Amino acid sequence: MFKIENLHAGVEDKSILKGIDLQINAGEVHAVMGPNGSGKSTLAQIIAGRDGYDITQGTMEFRGRDLLDCGPEERAHLGVFLAFQYPVEIPGVNTTYFLKAAVNEVRKARGLPEMDAVKFLQYIREKAKLLDLPGDFLKRSINTGFSGGEKKRNEIFQMAVLEPDFAVLDETDSGLDIDALKTVSHGVNQLRNAQRAQLVITHYQRLLDYIVPDIVHVLHDGRIVRSGDRDLALELEKRGYSWVAEASATLPA
Amino acid sequence: MNDATETIESFVQSDYKYGFVTDIETDSAPPGLDEDVIRLISHKKQEPEFLLEWRLKAYRHWQKMTSPSWPMVRYPAVDFQDIVYYAAPKSPDDAPKSLDEVDPKLLETYEKLGIPLHERERLAGVAVDAVFDSVSVGTTYQETLAEHGVVFCSFSEAAREHPEQVQKYLGTVVPFTDNFYACLNSAVFSDGSFVFIPKGVRCPMELSTYFRINAAKSGQFERTLIIAEEGSHVSYLEGCTAPMRDENQLHAAVVELIALDNAEIKYSTVQNWYPGDAEGRGGIYNFVTKRGLCKGARSRIAWTQVETGSAITWKYPSCVLLGDESIGEFHSVALTNNCQQADTGTKMIHIGKDTRSTIISKGISAGRGQNSYRGLVQIKKNARGSRNFSQCDSLLIGNRCGAHTFPYVEVGNPTSKVEHEATTSKIGEDQIFYCNQRGIETQDAVNMIVNGFCKEVFRELPMEFAMEAQKLLDVSLEGSVG
Numbered sequence: 001m002f003k004i005e006n007l008h009a010g011v012e013d014k015s016i017l018k019g020i021d022l023q024i025n026a027g028e029v030h031a032v033m034g035p036n037g038s039g040k041s042t043l044a045q046i047i048a049g050r051d052g053y054d055i056t057q058g059t060m061e062f063r064g065r066d067l068l069d070c071g072p073e074e075r076a077h078l079g080v081f082l083a084f085q086y087p088v089e090i091p092g093v094n095t096t097y098f099l100k101a102a103v104n105e106v107r108k109a110r111g112l113p114e115m116d117a118v119k120f121l122q123y124i125r126e127k128a129k130l131l132d133l134p135g136d137f138l139k140r141s142i143n144t145g146f147s148g149g150e151k152k153r154n155e156i157f158q159m160a161v162l163e164p165d166f167a168v169l170d171e172t173d174s175g176l177d178i179d180a181l182k183t184v185s186h187g188v189n190q191l192r193n194a195q196r197a198q199l200v201i202t203h204y205q206r207l208l209d210y211i212v213p214d215i216v217h218v219l220h221d222g223r224i225v226r227s228g229d230r231d232l233a234l235e236l237e238k239r240g241y242s243w244v245a246e247a248s249a250t251l252p253a
Numbered sequence: 254m255n256d257a258t259e260t261i262e263s264f265v266q267s268d269y270k271y272g273f274v275t276d277i278e279t280d281s282a283p284p285g286l287d288e289d290v291i292r293l294i295s296h297k298k299q300e301p302e303f304l305l306e307w308r309l310k311a312y313r314h315w316q317k318m319t320s321p322s323w324p325m326v327r328y329p330a331v332d333f334q335d336i337v338y339y340a341a342p343k344s345p346d347d348a349p350k351s352l353d354e355v356d357p358k359l360l361e362t363y364e365k366l367g368i369p370l371h372e373r374e375r376l377a378g379v380a381v382d383a384v385f386d387s388v389s390v391g392t393t394y395q396e397t398l399a400e401h402g403v404v405f406c407s408f409s410e411a412a413r414e415h416p417e418q419v420q421k422y423l424g425t426v427v428p429f430t431d432n433f434y435a436c437l438n439s440a441v442f443s444d445g446s447f448v449f450i451p452k453g454v455r456c457p458m459e460l461s462t463y464f465r466i467n468a469a470k471s472g473q474f475e476r477t478l479i480i481a482e483e484g485s486h487v488s489y490l491e492g493c494t495a496p497m498r499d500e501n502q503l504h505a506a507v508v509e510l511i512a513l514d515n516a517e518i519k520y521s522t523v524q525n526w527y528p529g530d531a532e533g534r535g536g537i538y539n540f541v542t543k544r545g546l547c548k549g550a551r552s553r554i555a556w557t558q559v560e561t562g563s564a565i566t567w568k569y570p571s572c573v574l575l576g577d578e579s580i581g582e583f584h585s586v587a588l589t590n591n592c593q594q595a596d597t598g599t600k601m602i603h604i605g606k607d608t609r610s611t612i613i614s615k616g617i618s619a620g621r622g623q624n625s626y627r628g629l630v631q632i633k634k635n636a637r638g639s640r641n642f643s644q645c646d647s648l649l650i651g652n653r654c655g656a657h658t659f660p661y662v663e664v665g666n667p668t669s670k671v672e673h674e675a676t677t678s679k680i681g682e683d684q685i686f687y688c689n690q691r692g693i694e695t696q697d698a699v700n701m702i703v704n705g706f707c708k709e710v711f712r713e714l715p716m717e718f719a720m721e722a723q724k725l726l727d728v729s730l731e732g733s734v735g
């Protein structure tokens with residue numbers, strides 16, 4: 001369903017991703033772990049179509065579409081979603097208004113009629129309940145004045161509203177308290193089905209207790225140096241990244 | 254370099270949809286200005302003698318003045334002898350007696366602008382005075398208003414029908430000696446609106462004047478006078494557009510507001526004069542003096558403006574807070590795109606005790622636009638216990654525009670308090686990308702972010718016009734994105 005081959009990318013003269021291969025099938029959840037600065041967020045941003053990175057080699061496709069050829073909003077219309085590691089604030093733009101625009105843009109691109117205001121309100125209220133959001137959340141400006149944890153929760157709320165077929169979660173667990181972690185994981189799991197896929201970036205194996213991955217990848221210095229089942233995450237927690245880094249040093253470059 | 258920066262940068266080319274010209278026969282004075290032209294204007298309008306005298310005094314004073322050089326705007330010197338000071342649609346009768354006698358082409362023009370004047374299509378709940386070039390072509394709902402004792406008519410009509418009021422208040426808030434353009438206006442002003450709300454009356458509907466410059470080379474010099482007697486209340490809105498022309502046209506208006514004890518005047522402007530093209534050719538020079546006098550105790554004057562048009566805007570709607578406990582407010586959105594320049598802000602002069610003022614200014618610069626906020630808060634010695642709060646926010650779109658803030662504060666007594674907050678932000682690539690990622694296109698994202706930025710001001714506009722203002726902003730930002 002989603003496939004990256006030999007992806008090289010960087011900024012100006014710094015190369016960040018140095019040959020990524022990744023294949024995610026429908027119904028699967030993959031986790032990406034790796035030390036700070038290894039390129040996890042870069043990968044997530046490039047999947048979502050962020051400008052400003054030079055993609056020097058490689059391909060990326062989603063359901064047979066060449067993603068590198070699509071703008072970020074087109075990717076969103078195709079069902080690609082990114083929960084940002086650092087969600088931005090947009091002062092004065094009401095969350096409900098914003099989401100209504102988002103949902104209707106996606107619907108429009110898919111040839112569906114727009115959702116009317118009343119129906120939409122009902123719809124998002126349900127989703128807000130699912131994520132245990134306080135009522136005033138919907139009336140506030142996007143992320144403006146939100147706490148770190150609230151911002152993360154808002155990302156997953158938006159994901160629940162947009163129901164993407166391929167969601168990339170960039171450290172959504174960082175900054176969440178233990179109860180929030182459970183609610184958020186529940187929100188993510190609700191979306192899981194045989195037609196959809198998820199890519200979860202995290203530093204903590206704890207998240208993977210709640211969102212159970214099919215495959216875990218370790219990203220190190222712009223390369224996936226190891227992939228395995230969820231036991232790999234447990235082992236990483238015990239032995240640290242230096243262990244995979246050393247092991248990978250023996251691999252051909 | 255960075256594509257996203259370029260995308261945001263390429264926000265130029267606004268699509269001005271009011272740029273058409275109405276082909277209509279006009280009766281106009283030859284270009285140029287002397288005492289004869291002033292006499293002609295006064296004669297055409299059948300004005301009382303005192304008004305002609307006042308005009309001539311202003312003209313003589315103006316000849317001794319020079320145009321101001323302090324605003325942060327740049328433009329070639331205006332040739333005042335090349336301007337037409339009087340242009341009026343020629344109609345069989347000199348002044349149409351009712352809307353039925355108005356040239357259908359004119360009515361069509363206003364319809365195209367979204368301001369139907371016909372009885373059956375009138376804007377519900379809004380009385381409109383339509384000013385075309387130098388004359389008012391019609392005022393709707395006059396009878397309904399008259400039942401409440403409210404006078405709403407063109408200035409020329411007021412000078413004929415209510416000369417005592419005009420003589421009593423004209424020039425009391427903005428004397429002709431005030432400044433260069435106000436003085437010129439006093440000499441040559443053509444038309445504008447007159448509003449009188451008697452004691453204790455809450456005006457039953459919104460009043461609105463719609464200004465349209467049509468004739469080439471003509472200047473527009475309207476004058477508006479609003480008087481709210483004790484305990485009365487009025488909300489007034491002005492809108493303006495002009496055809497697209499390559500040469501610059503001058504608009505120098507004067508607005509005077511007077512609020513007596515416990516009276517309230519809300520004055521809103523949606524200014525959309527032609528801004529010129531992307532290269533900075535043409536457009537209106539909008540040099541306007543607007544001032545309100547809170548004459549009575551506990552009176553309140555609130556200015557709300559959304560400025561998206563004009564090549565150059567030079568405008569400081571102000572409040573003189575004379576009555577004790579009077580309140581002045583200024584809410585402003587000024588947008589400059591392409592080569593537009595705006596130097597706008599307000600003056601709050603606190604004279605009475607326990608007076609309050611609030612200033613919320615939102616400047617948006619795109620393209621090569623230059624946007625300056627210039628504000629004066631002056632608290633006089635006797636204005637004990639007075640307060641001001643000012644907030645000036647600037648939003649930049651792209652890298653070639655500029656925002657400047659010039660707050661002047663003078664506090665003359667120790668019991669008063671002035672607070673000033675200022676922020677400058679840029680529409681970030683991060684914000685745009687965030688919206689894109691949710692499926693929203695860049696143009697829509699920019700509009701959304703800009704509208705969010707202006708929210709506090711839009712809230713102050715009458716409902717119907719808040720929507721209009723939002724749309725106008727979208728159109729003004731329309732560009733070549735994606």
Ligand SMILES: Nc1ncnc2c1ncn2[C@@H]1O[C@H](COP(=O)(O)OP(=O)(O)OP(=O)(O)O)[C@@H](O)[C@H]1O
Nearest residue numbers: 011014016034035036037038039040041042043052
């Ligand atoms: N736009 C950019 N310009 C310059 N350097 C960048 C840019 N984006 C990423 N980098 C660099 O690329 C490397 C990878 O960054 P990235 O944010 O992808 O790491 P990460 O794995 O997500 O780290 P963390 O765990 O701390 O979130 C870092 O060294 C970072 O400084």
Ligand SMILES: [Mg+2]
Nearest residue numbers: 040041042085
């Ligand atoms: Mg990261």
